[in-house]
Amino acid sequence: MQKNGLKVTCCELKKSMTILLVAATQICSAQRPKTGIWVTASAPVHLAKQWQWHNETGYRTLGSSVSPLQYYYRTAVRWNCNEKWNTAAGVAFFFTRTSFVKSNDEFGKEFRIWEELIHQLQLNEKLKALIRFRTEQRFFAETNAKSHYKAYRFRIRPQLTQKISGKWDLQLADEYMQQQKQGALSFDQNRMMLSAIFHINISMQLQGGYMWLKWPEASQQILTVSFQKNISFHGG
Secondary structure, three states, X not given: OHHHHHHHHHHHHHHHHHHHHHHHHHHHHHOOOOEEEEEEEEOOEEXXXXXXXXXXXXXXXXXXXXOEEEEEEEEEEEEEOOOXXXXXXXXXXXXXXXXXXXXXXXXXXXXXXXXXXXXXXXXXXXXXXXXXXXXXXXXEOOOOOOOOEEEEEEEEEEEEEEEOOOOEEEEEEEEEEEEEEOOEEEEEEEEEEEEEEEEOXXXXXXXXXXXXXXXXXXXXXXXXXXXXXXXXXXXX
């Protein structure tokens, strides 16, 4: 009888451990990945000397895999006041996976209205400083995980660009974000970035870099790759 009781107890213990192991695996897979890859392509269209049509699209992966975590399209009209100041206003469409589990194929829809003001300053022959202030009005559609809601985000990004040679630049930037949601203003995220920029020709450039992304509850190591092609309709 004792042997049978011991056998039952061992079976129950094994079953409990299996359940706990499966639950722990699911929790780990539901956590934010520690790594990621962000790929961006932009094609600013210069309509006139002072006017530009901003075009940008991006693909962000779920961890180090090729599975999408988020993809988006951002567009705007930009006015170049002078060589030091420019401003833009536009909209954006974001599609973000509702959890960090690969088997989840639901993507939440987000619509944004955004505005920004940029100030550039040439510090010397090879070093340029930039500061960007951006605001975003964010509208999230309802998903299986959350009901629809809206938020307001405020972003500030100081940046330094050092010319290394005729083809290469080195760029250091940090972007801090605060978000207001349900009447409360709180820290959203901080992005610290170091990038190398290769100028393919006068109208194209390729940029690769590293980002340390800090969230309120975690942090990520992000590999960034971006391509830009300038299109001009006024010969400037």
